[in-house]
Amino acid sequence: MSDAAVLSASASPSVPADTPRAAAALLAIDDLSVEFRSMAGVTKAVSGLSMAIMPGRTVALVGESGSGKSVTSQAILGLLPKNGVVTSGRILFRDAELGTVDLAAIPRASPQFRSIRGRSIAMVFQEPMTAFSPLHTLGDQIGEMAAAHRGASKAEIRALTAETLRLVRFPEPERAMRMYPFELSGGLRQRAMIAMALMCRPPLLIADEPTTALDVTLQAQILKLVKDLQGELDMAVLLITHDLGVVANLAEEVVVMHHGRIVESGPVETIFTRPTHPYLVSLMKAVPDFSDAEQRRLKPIREIRIDADALVRPKASGPVGEPILEARGLQKSFSLRGDRRLVGRAPARVIRALADVSLTVRRGECLGLVGESGSGKTTLARALMRAVPVDAGEIVLHGDEGPVDLVSADREAMFKVRKRMQYVFQDPFSSLDPRMTVGAILAEPLEIHEVCAPGERRERVERLLSAVGLEPSFSARYPHSFSGGQRQRIGIARALALEPELLICDEPVAALDVSVQAQILNLLKDLQKLSGLTYIFITHNLAVVNHIADRIVVMCDGAIVELAPRAELFRRPLHPYTKLLIDAVPHADLARPLDFSNLPEAGLIGRRNWPEPFTVRPDRPLPPLREVRPGHFVRASSLDGIEGIDQPADPAGVASQVARAVASLETPA
Incomplete structure (x- = not known):
């Protein structure tokens, strides 16, 4: 769908400032337009926006990155950068002390605006660390x-x-x-x-993507907190987000923005049950969700068209379905900072990041690795790449030249292994050197490993860009000139430069909005089918891993607590931690609201008081992983009393799903 077609499909709803609804509103925006002026020209960020927020109500401002959501909030608070100018419109706010004031007409640095900012209108920013x-x-x-x-x-x-x-x-x-x-x-x-x-x-709270950087359980806690506080303080909330699952659980009214304009607005029930604008319909189709059926292909607003002929298919070092990587009994601990012991017999304070982790990655599959922040996912991924040393255990990579133990491998052996295993990082902004062009970034691994002659590198770089749906001419640009989704595709292209067999994808879509997330997930699936790649896909979102993984490993406090085929895990989860993760995912469906009553209290996410037989005691060894059904393992001291295992197993059904998944990897698209 073209952007022109999206914008012409419906007119922007308007809330003039002189209507009865706007007169009763806490905040009424009338025909607001904002533009940024620079030496490169004028960019219109917001065009003719009109909306109203009633006292005590929650209004969600929804759209992709670059749609103008955050610029609107900055205009309300007078926080626009120096080159940002409000060219037209009014922002009328009813202040308890000053009466109704037009925030667009007040100088940003005036005492009057400063008294409103923070006292009457407050903001929760996206990244609390900065x-x-x-x-x-x-x-x-x-x-x-x-x-x-x-x-x-x-x-x-x-x-x-x-x-x-x-x-x-x-x-x-x-x-x-x-x-x-x-x-x-x-x-x-x-x-x-x-x-x-x-x-x-304050009577109005602006929450700008307050849960984007959080895992699903913390996100659900923050949503519950905002909902409770709103009831206690009778506070209005302007929620800025791209996550329709968050909107369905928190908002009462929804305003959808695209390219600086409102394309649809209304009560949350109308927006989710009867969406009319093509952009909103496309946005909803791009949202990942659970399904017991076969994995459906996500439908992003703009599909990535990859050049299959540009892909270099790595030579497989073994048949599909055979082990390519095995980890056995991995253990890793970190000493806490601030341990000032100079003398004494007290034991050192340590954090157990990995506890007896054993898993097998099969050639041609996608193994999903899920868990909360701090569960040990990234530590495990870095240990598999030998970016961090492990305290105990072994990591074996299988290939034509026989198995290689990565824990004891020397520098020369690891240099060869790097070509077969590559890493896709979480943050596409910090993982690319801003001083290097995209061409230089993609050519660097070719140069380090002397893969091809210097004269051939330009052609290889252009083929890599085509393989991830980018124009070959982009090689002369710098990373800052690309969007977040394009930068992530550059990171994937860099990982593919050495024609690896195994990709470790560490939260590759966590920082992306829902439509770009769908693009990247589809791209990874297409590359897997065309090149026969093997993935370890790390995420905290089970709805995301549902669309790409064949098997799923659930980690908690450095240990694997459950491992099962994708469909089996979602149909019959056994461990209470797995059930907690599934229940904490917000659905973009009003019929399936979050059950806030089952969430643990703040600060208690890491204190595991699982019932028997899942209880973990610090003074005892971990319970073993037990196979409940073919391929379905759960960590428990015994199988007695586990709800769900007395149901009739369906090993043939699970086996057929795995067989179909393997067959799809063997058949090029």
Whole structure:
């Protein structure tokens, strides 16, 4: 679908500022237009936007990256960069002290605007680590809001800070006030950011992608927290997101933006049950979800057309279905920072990142690796690449020249292994050198491993770009000139440069919006079918791994707690941790809301109080992995009392699914 067709399919709904609805609104935006002016020209970021937010209501502003969502929030708060200009429109806000004011007409640095910003309108930013200063404690930074807007004394600020931290369900508020941001997990940092925004109890909270960087359980906790706080404080919320699952569980009204314009808006029930605009319909089709049926192909708004002829198919070093990589009994611990023991017999404080991890990766399959942040997924991936040494265990890579033990392999052997195993990183922004052109980035592994003559490298680079659906002429550009999805495709092309057999994909779509995420997932599946690649796909989102994995490994606290074929795991999960992950995924379906009552309390995600036979005791060895059905393993001390295993097994059905998956890998598309 072309962008022109999308924009012409329906007119933008309008909420003029003189209508009764806008007059009763807490915030009414009328015909807002924002543009950015630079030496390269003028870019229109928002064009003729009109919307209203009623007191105590939640309005979701939905769209892809670049649609103008964050620019709209910056215009409301007067936080536009210097080259951002509001060219037309009004932003009318009903302030308890100043009355109705037009935020678009007030100078951004005026005392009047400063009194509104923070006191009456507060914002929760997307990345809490960059929003906090690493040099100051949480108490100092959160209390600064009360000092600036209330003129409170030190004792009053301290009491109000502790009260607000309790309001956001922060464990041990008094202790937390003395901590620094880097000492907190991602979920607790986000709670601290919400606490700072709520210090003055503002009537309007703007939440800009508040859960994008969090895993599914922390995301569900933050959604529950925002919903509870809204009821307690009678607060309106402007939720900015691209995740339709979050919208379905939190919003009451929805505004859909595309290229700076509103293309559809209305109550959440109407938006999800009767979407009319082609862009919104396409956005919903791109959302991954669970299904017991065969894996469906996601439908991104703009499909990536790869050049199959440009792909170099690596020579297989074994038949499909045979083991290509085996890990046995891996263990890894990290010492905690701040251990100042000079003398003494107290044991060193350590974090157990991997605990007796054993798994087999079959040639031609996609093995999904899921779990919360801190469960050991990335440590396992880095250990398999030998980027971090393990304390115990062995890692065996099988090939034509026989098995290679990566734990004891010397430098020369590992140099050869690097060609067969490659890594796709999570962040497409920081994983590409901004000082190098795309051509130089893709040619670098060819040069290091002396794969081809210098004269052939340009042709190889152009073929790699074509293989991931990018124009060969892009090789002369720098990474900053590409979107997030295009940068991730460049990262995939770099990983394919040495014609590897195995790709380790570490959260490759976590930082991308839903449509670009669908593009990358489809691209990886197409490359697997065309080139016979083997994947280890790491993610915290079971809805994502459902669309690409053949088997799924569930990790918790450094150990594998369940392993099963994809369809079997979703149909009959056995471990309570697996069930928690599945229940925490927000569905883009009003008929399947999140069950907030089953979520663990804040700060208790890592404290596992599983019932028998799943109980893990620090003073005892881990329970073993037991095979419940063919290919389905669960970590438990015994099989007695496990709900679901007394159901009749269907080994033939599971075997046929695995056989179909293997057959699809052997047949080129």
